[in-house]
Amino acid sequence: MAIADASPVKTTCPYCGVGCGVLAKADAGGVVEVRGDPDHPANFGRLCSKGSALAETTGLDGRLLYPEIDGRRAPWDEALDLVAGRFSETVRIHGPDSVALYVSGQLLTEDYYVANKLMKGFIGSANIDTNSRLCMASSVAGHRRAFGADTVPGTYADLEQADLIVLVGSNLAWCHPVLYQRIAAAREKRPDMRVVVIDPRRTMTADSADLHLPVRADGDVALFAGLLAYLADQGALDAAYIERHTTGFDAALAAARAFGRMEIANRTGIRPADLDRFYRLFAQTPKVVTVYSQGVNQSAAGTDKVNAIINCHLATGRIGKPGAGPFSVTGQPNAMGGREVGGMANMLAAHMELGNPLHRERVQRFWKAPAIADKPGLKAVDLFRAVADGRVKALWIMATNPVDSMPDADQVRAALADCPFVVVSDVLAATDTGHYADVRLPAAAWGEKDGTVTNSERRISRQRPFLPLPGEARPDWWIVAEVARRMGFRSAFSYAGPAAIFAEHAALSAYDNNGARDFDIGAHAAIGTAEYDALTPFQWPAPAARETKTAQQAKAPGDIRFFAGGGFFTPDRKARFIAIAAQAETWPQDASALILNTGRVRDHWHTMTRTGKSPRLSQHLAEPFVEIHPHDAARHGIGDADIVRVATPRGAILVRALVTRRQAPGSIFVPIHWTDQFASNARVGVLVAPATDPHSGQPALKHSRATVTRFPAQWYGFAVLRHKPDGIPADYWSLARCEAGWRVELAFAGDRDWAGLARGLFAASPEAETLVYHDEALGRHRFACFEGRRLAAALYLARDAVAVSRSWAVEQLAADCPDQPTRFSVIAGRPVAGASDRGATVCSCFGVGVNQIAAAVGAGCTTVAAVGERLQAGTNCGSCRAEIRGIIDAHRLQAAE
Known part of the structure; x- marks a missing residue:
């Protein structure tokens, strides 16, 4: 396609599950402009910091542009023939379960659909799982236990209509900022609206809450069990709703009462007075929405947490009504779309069940497939164990980076290194996972993709291309379909484009449905390319017009909430209360151990393959860190900005200390984003044990026992560089993009040849001018290299923290440095008199x-x-x-x- 040079293209943001609409265009010179779409019903024009900076991430630097086999460029036909041949041969010799696909919520629904169809219907194995297993699997399992289907009952409008918002394990202000702003705007209009934040950390979201409950790790089950018992004791139940639309209430209440008030206080770590305040507020406020995210899901008890929350909403009838309901917000742009097409190892397409023989027969009949997987496949953690022990001999990884994101990440890396055949489809040439690929396939990136995504409120939106495919990059659906054709399945994968895939997906959703299943977009089963190109955002269900009398389809037009009047997707159409027993206490008894929590920061995304390209997103928090409470820092001899070794029995990392009272005593927090591409040793996944929830298979990424010790740094350094260094010979380093180059933080355990270090980092031309400053008494060394009128590089070294304004030093890479006073100010590390320093x-x-x-x-x-x-x-x-x-x-x- 030609680059657009006129009207902006309506597309969708590729970050979190809010699903914001974006207006994007590129001029004839390739300059990209991005702004929020005021007409999109998810965001009404708002964008977060990441979405606002999307234009900075579309450049071709670092892109994988051509297929590669064993590191050499190869034609597409050769690469595709090799992938198809090796997969076919492995299946023939070792059976269908000897191959696997590991996919991603970064895929579009059409990509996901084709991959799932190939694996489950034509290869005949369910060994296809997704990084959404790390994100939303416990929500899926909790929904299915309670509702009979993976149904999110409410909509974003409920967040604005509620009188009480309960945010559980969700730093909404940083991880879903547009939803946070919708709530903030609603509170300005209705000052009586209340917000409760339940989180071990005092996050930025908690700062705006009426009540912050600093719950202990995995204390959520006890907290909501106590709430259920309190609601019963206070007569705050909806007895009519319980009677008409649910089963299992008495057993669930008995299990909740078994906790006891003192046990709840001990397990949650919350003061009884604050517990009572929360319970009263919930009981007395009919319009309550409970929003939960990774703090609930990423737990060995994640599914039980989800059901403990749902129990309270079912017991009060606060579900499916305006301003009332449990609400799972997804962490990826198309985690929901992946769930719709059965992208997890224990699901079938169109919300059908892999364990149901009628569903299996139906999907096989629709696909005209030679086989259908007849048992669940390997979930993410078990999948990589199977790679490690040789059961899986050929693995295809798409649009994700498991060497960094999986728990027990070093074992995942070792498994890939030993796997006989690894294929990686990605947009970047250098990732920690791609390093282990036998075949690398260049995939389309955001801005080039053409398909659909589904957000957290079940809204399907188009992601449209506004940039041409660079080099030989291709859409993921095309790559999978080409491999499928070469495996002998040509007729089933002869798609003319994404519109045809979406139409098939929609038709399957309606196939033998008639209201029996929640997911139905049959209204679009006959969609053509023109209609697909013009598709506007819509929420499911969107069934085809037909004569039905089901509860869902009898609703008023525009009302797409579920379950206010029952109509669940269980055999008797009633919801299931889940009786949840107390689990063994997991708080560490060892006085030296701390609870390690992992998660996201405001301006970065997953493993930084996109946000790491943006200068402004890389400046807010430019290096990996550990949040630690002052009491714990003092106990372990750690000062603010020290380099800290965080260790578990599985490994150790080096990160910067951020001493803060936002972190609860006894706990630490490390973000997930830093990889070997951006830091010397900060892959937090190496610390996390592969413990999983027994129902969902989701890893417990937020509850590990860890120790912290001060790294004995003797020297610290900071550098700004016009060009990215090839290697950084330091014990600790962290690299971040800035406006005209790169910034680097450094630490060393001992002395080095500082002049030699500077020469290696600078890689300057012979004509460059270098200024040098040494103060042996104070332990300071500084080097600055100028090429023409521009600063090429500067390096600052000190025995303690380097006293240089980072933001000012970064700006000098783009500044004019024509004279000695200006150049001396660079060596001094501070602006000349009268110049400004905007600060961090x-x-x-x-x-x-x-x-x-x-x-x-x-x-x-x-x-x-x-x-x-x-x-x-x-x-x-x-x-x-x-x-x-x-x-x-x-x-x-x-x-x-």
């Missing part, structure tokens, strides 16, 4: 730093709104507003002293 980035959307905000506060801006009016900070996605408020409060405290 607070607002990534507009590049506003802490010093600028502090100056605005000093000039009389005493509210977040006033700061926003002056600097724009906090006026886009709003995820930095809590930080701005903290700067304002700190200024007030300082002024009062």
